[in-house]
Amino acid sequence: MKVGIVGYARSGKTTLFNALTGAHAAVGAYGAREANIAVIKVPDERVDKLAEIFQPKKKTYAEIEFIDIAPNETAGEQKALDNSALTALKNAEALVHVVRAFESESVIHPMDSVNPVRDAANMDDELKLSDLIILEKRIERMEKENRKDLEFELIKRCQAHLESGQPLRTLELTPRESTMLAGYTFLSQKSMMLVANYGEADIGKEDPGGLKAFAAENHLTLISLCGSMEMEIAQLAEEERAEFRESLGLGEESKTQFIHAAYDMLGLMSFLTAGAPEVRAWTIRKNTHAVDAAGVIHSDLARGFIRAEVVNYKDFMEAGSMAKAKEHGKVRLEGKDYIVQDGDMLLIRFNV
Ligand SMILES: Nc1nc2c(ncn2[C@@H]2O[C@H](COP(=O)(O)OP(=O)(O)OP(=O)(O)O)[C@@H](O)[C@H]2O)c(=O)[nH]1
Ligand SMILES: [Mg+2]
Numbered sequence: 001m002k003v004g005i006v007g008y009a010r011s012g013k014t015t016l017f018n019a020l021t022g023a024h025a026a027v028g029a030y031g032a033r034e035a036n037i038a039v040i041k042v043p044d045e046r047v048d049k050l051a052e053i054f055q056p057k058k059k060t061y062a063e064i065e066f067i068d069i070a071p072n073e074t075a076g077e078q079k080a081l082d083n084s085a086l087t088a089l090k091n092a093e094a095l096v097h098v099v100r101a102f103e104s105e106s107v108i109h110p111m112d113s114v115n116p117v118r119d120a121a122n123m124d125d126e127l128k129l130s131d132l133i134i135l136e137k138r139i140e141r142m143e144k145e146n147r148k149d150l151e152f153e154l155i156k157r158c159q160a161h162l163e164s165g166q167p168l169r170t171l172e173l174t175p176r177e178s179t180m181l182a183g184y185t186f187l188s189q190k191s192m193m194l195v196a197n198y199g200e201a202d203i204g205k206e207d208p209g210g211l212k213a214f215a216a217e218n219h220l221t222l223i224s225l226c227g228s229m230e231m232e233i234a235q236l237a238e239e240e241r242a243e244f245r246e247s248l249g250l251g252e253e254s255k256t257q258f259i260h261a262a263y264d265m266l267g268l269m270s271f272l273t274a275g276a277p278e279v280r281a282w283t284i285r286k287n288t289h290a291v292d293a294a295g296v297i298h299s300d301l302a303r304g305f306i307r308a309e310v311v312n313y314k315d316f317m318e319a320g321s322m323a324k325a326k327e328h329g330k331v332r333l334e335g336k337d338y339i340v341q342d343g344d345m346l347l348i349r350f351n352v
Helices: 013-021 045-054 083-090 116-144 150-163 175-182 212-217 227-234 238-248 254-265 290-297 299-303 313-319 322-327
Strands: 002-006 036-041 058-060 063-068 094-101 191-198 221-225 268-274 278-285 305-312 332-334 344-350
Touching: 002 013, 002 083, 013 036, 013 063, 013 094, 013 191, 013 227, 013 254, 045 058, 045 268, 045 278, 045 313, 063 254, 094 116, 094 254, 116 150, 116 212, 150 175, 191 254, 212 221, 221 254, 227 238, 227 254, 254 268, 278 290, 290 299, 290 305, 290 344, 299 305, 299 344, 305 313, 313 322, 313 344
Parallel strands: 002 063, 002 094, 058 278, 094 191, 191 221, 268 344
Antiparallel strands: 036 063, 268 278, 305 332, 305 344
């Protein structure tokens, strides 16, 4: 589950990356010329609370991998993505576009002015163009083969959609059509989040980048954060963070918000396991069957699956203990086809 971080030169990609990881990758003129990669733990209060109850040896959070794509060296500063970036992004499940919304005399914008909506639209144009080029080649080949099947129709529809100026993520598809397109890894079809990286002067503003309407229209998730502040906070000792945040008027944990939004954008959710050895959040896609969730823990659990004992985290906490939850009839026995819900605590009965 990889998320690619993209954006125009000096928009704050590495700053955001550092904020997420607490890392010290160089920002600004001496920024790395290579991609930065990090695995980020998804903060989860449920794991913390369960660990207080079960006192496990180990607690494990769900994780997402973020890649801060290497700066574009070949396509010129007015482009965000060169060919190597486009290729790297094909392997990402979702994209995060860091849009510069901060004013700064000392940081030159590649287009000379700060204009978040323009930059967001330009990025979409780059993604759409890359998809169009792939589509045109594909159509040419299909026409030679005299293809007239469903896939050909679908590919033509994608082309028309792009040519009308819209990204593929706004094209409505049936599940069958989605499967048909999956192999193409179109970039404008991937889920994408806009991060409005606003400046210190805009703390507390409602829509600091003015991107709300653009995001809604183009099916983009929007998060606003002040990258430089978040990076500073991430590098403080844990116990100092809340106070510093408050003193700046940065009330909410925007980093946590960001990670949760990324998790959600990936179509992911967590189920939980809790016991003396480990309390753990496991990552699955939404609409996963119990037997497949069991397989995420270990293939033996899927192979020898008998049933799952399920109690949702909320019910468990209300009851206070597993024994009480059972007493209240909140622990259910479910079969292979049960669709696991976010926050379900599972105990898999199996036999191999
Ligand atoms: N004032 C202000 N400056 C910021 C903010 N975010 C980033 N900067 C500055 O902008 C410059 C570029 O930040 P980076 O994080 O290196 O941006 P980048 O997108 O990784 O840049 P490249 O990798 O070179 O394309 C640095 O000098 C940062 O200190 C912000 O929120 N406010
Ligand atoms: Mg950078």
